[in-house]
Amino acid sequence: MDLQRTKAIAKKEFKHLLRDYRMLAILILFPVFLLIIFGYAINFDVKNIKIAVYDRDHSSLSRKFINSLSGTENFDLEGYIFNDSDIKHVLDEKKAQCVIVIPDDFSENVYNNVPAKIQFLIDGVDGNTATIVQNYVNLAALNFNREITAEIFSAYGIKSSIPLELEPIFWFNPELSSTKFLLPGLIGMILVIVCVVSVSISLVREKERGTIEQINVSPIKSTELLLGKITPYVALALLNATMIIIAGYILFGIEVKGSFLLLFFSSLIFLFSAASIGIFISVISESMQVAFSLATALSLLPSVILSGFIFPIESMPWIIQVFTNITPVKFFIVILRAIILRGVGLEAFWEQVIYMLLFAIIILTLANLINIKKEKSA
Amino acid sequence: MNSIEVNNLTKKFGSFTAVDNVSFNVKKGEIFGFLGANGAGKSTTIRMLCAILEPTSGDAIVGRYSINKQPDQVKKNIGYMSQRFSLYNDLTVEENINFFGGVYGLEESEFEERKKWVLKIANLEGKEKTLTSSLPGGIKQRLALGTAVIHKPEIVFLDEPTSGVDPISRRRFWDLIHELSSEGITVLVTTHYLEEAEYCNNIILINRGKIIAQGTSDELKKNYIKNTILQIECDKVIEALEILEKQNFVNEVSIFGNSIHIVVNDNYKNEEQIRNLLEKNHSINVFRIDSIVPTLEDVFIHVLEEDKENGSSKN
Known part of the structure; x- marks a missing residue:
């Protein structure tokens, strides 16, 4: 390793980067753009569910039940329905996501100690939302039951008590905001794209323009070349990460709870593993066009689908879980969530750091083997 | 003193032999021309001498170092410039020079x-x-070229350095090469332009991975063409060429501008033989017939033809 040669490469690469102002603008603005899109547009929080009510009982009890629902921010009462055919109508036209049918014997049954039935018709097209709606409805019914029971007991002069009362408190993300959950994954995704695309393009450009020949005949070693080449892009990616963290704080109020130093070093290791993918792509592609397509496909898709960014890995079939290891974002997200949301230290994620290093070593070895084979046959 | 010594250098790609048992020496400060058609094995040889391609067998001493045993030392002591521009177009003149200065580790x-x-x-x-x-x-x-020799190497390899450059710039470039050579730098240059080969102290011609001719420009002209070469100026050049090709006193025919060069053998008697043939039998006007000193091009066409015949008779 000769530092002067590495420095010469890095310096030249910085010049390329700064001179290509269009590319630079994309590399800087793209992350901000993604953050805004993901931060505002993608929202898994289910609130203000539109409901319609078909109240056939018309009693004070049925109105009480309806009020207990529409009084929360979970439900918005869209209106009342007065006949059976309107139920289908309302659901078909998406005027409501959920229709509540209260039978005419509702209050009578309640007062006679016979279980009263309420029908909920939920629009099941979006399964995810439907499940959440169902949970909200269950919770509302549970609360209503408790109130009514207490009322009945007190009418007989008995002080009632509920044997079991759950009081869930959500640690780390008390308001269960999905932006908070998504931000670490977003950082991982953006960094991997920026790093893989820019590193592979910068290496393939030398191949395509023939300048690699000049580097090959010089005393530069391949480690010096690669280290010098990735330095500017790693720096750029770190700048991106800083921008996202600042924007996350300003726009979404997300604070980094853990150590910034730890965040910096683990990002550095992650970027090293991402750069190894870029190097691998540069070995197998001969033109910048091919490299760009491969780089975006190989960095973007796995980091969105397989990294646990949006879809939890634990609920994937085991064969897909094996495949999730093709992206280092998977490991980095665990680290980011640990540092940013939970504020914990290395003891919580040291394994992930090792996985990222292993990942880089495996990919670089593979790239090296292919390169040797190519040189022999070329 | 030899600057480059190549000993039985061979490179095979699978079953294809790109460079076949090549040996030659280059003296210090010499301008050495390396000629051959595309795919003849020139670039493969140069790549091996620059220690970026491992030979299948054989070795070469470049400077004082073996390309097999001391590739890193070889790289430090050579300069290389290729047919494709080796500069970065999006960098300034100064940034390019700075980069190569840094790569070769020059002191401030x-x-x-x-x-x-x-x-x-x-x-x-x-x-x-x-x-x-x-x-x-x-x-x-x-x-x-300047950035390629920024570290004052003992040897510089130029792989078709002047392709695609106008004649005046080419001439100036060759002045520069002579300047380097006069400072004691050994220059190994490949080229397609045969008039450039005349500027070289020594020339080798390579075909299908083998050396088929070598020597100074004068030696090549003397040693490889024993037969007389005639330059014929006439009208209807193409027609004349076709007729001459069929004659038993003619070995080779080629067109040079509006004249024809023919290599004649022992069956040739005198000029009248040709005049009779063309003017009387075919009514082609012959303006001049001269016996000429062969050009390098004549030599190369001749040896390549011979090599082709050897090759086809072997097959």
């Missing part, structure tokens, strides 16, 4: 001096901040 004071030298030979003094992409081809070539 030495670097400043060499930078001035490169700017001077490329005629770019005061234009350090110009983008390389906006330079004319000839200037770019000189800058590329």
Whole structure:
């Protein structure tokens, strides 16, 4: 390793980067753009569910039940329905996501100690939302039951008590905001794209323009070349990460709870593993066009689908879980969530750091083997 | 003293032999021309001598170092410039020079001096901040050569350095090569232009991976063509060519502009033989017939034809 040669490469690469102002603008603005899109547009929080009510009982009890629902921010009462055919109508036209049918014997049954039935018709097209709606409805019914029971007991002069009362408190993300959950994954995704695309393009450009020949005949070693080449892009990616963290704080109020130093070093290791993918792509592609397509496909898709960014890995079939290891974002997200949301230290994620290093070593070895084979046959 | 010694160098790609048992020596300070058609094995040989391609067998001493045993030492002591521009177009003149200075690890004071030298030979003094992409081809070539020898190597390899450059720039570029050679730098150059080969002290011609001719320009002309070459000036050149081809006193025919060169054998008697044939039998006007000293092109066409015949008789 000769530092002067590495420095010469890095310096030249910085010049390329700064001179290509269009590319630079994309590399800087793209992350901000993604953050805004993901931060505002993608929202898994289910609130203000539109409901319609078909109240056939018309009693004070049925109105009480309806009020207990529409009084929360979970439900918005869209209106009342007065006949059976309107139920289908309302659901078909998406005027409501959920229709509540209260039978005419509702209050009578309640007062006679016979279980009263309420029908909920939920629009099941979006399964995810439907499940959440169902949970909200269950919770509302549970609360209503408790109130009514207490009322009945007190009418007989008995002080009632509920044997079991759950009081869930959500640690780390008390308001269960999905932006908070998504931000670490977003950082991982953006960094991997920026790093893989820019590193592979910068290496393939030398191949395509023939300048690699000049580097090959010089005393530069391949480690010096690669280290010098990735330095500017790693720096750029770190700048991106800083921008996202600042924007996350300003726009979404997300604070980094853990150590910034730890965040910096683990990002550095992650970027090293991402750069190894870029190097691998540069070995197998001969033109910048091919490299760009491969780089975006190989960095973007796995980091969105397989990294646990949006879809939890634990609920994937085991064969897909094996495949999730093709992206280092998977490991980095665990680290980011640990540092940013939970504020914990290395003891919580040291394994992930090792996985990222292993990942880089495996990919670089593979790239090296292919390169040797190519040189022999070329 | 030899600057480069090549011993039985062979490179095989699978079953294809790109360079077949090649040996030659290059003296210090010499301009050595390396000629051959595309795919003849020139670039493969140069790549091996630059220690970026491992030979299948054989070895070469470049400078004082073996390409097999000391590739890193070889790389430090050579300069290389290829047919494709080896400069970065999106960087300025100065940034390109800085980069190569850094790559070859020049000390600050030495670097400043060499930078001035490169700017001077490329005629770019005061234009350090110009983008390389906006330079004319000839200037770019000189800058590329300058950066290739920024570390004062003992040997410089030039792989078709003048392809695609106008004749005047080419001439100036060759003046520069002579300058380097007079400073004791050994120059190994490949080229397609045969008039450039005349500028070389020594020439080898390679075909299908083998050396088929070598020597100085004069030696080649003397040793490889024993038969007389005639230059015929006439009208209807193509027609005349077709007729001459069929004659038993003619070995080879080729067109040079509006005249024909023929290599004649022992069946040839005198000029009248040709005049009779063309003017009387075919009514082609013959203006002049001269016996000429062969050009390098004649030599190469001759040896390549012979090599082709040897090759086909073997198959």
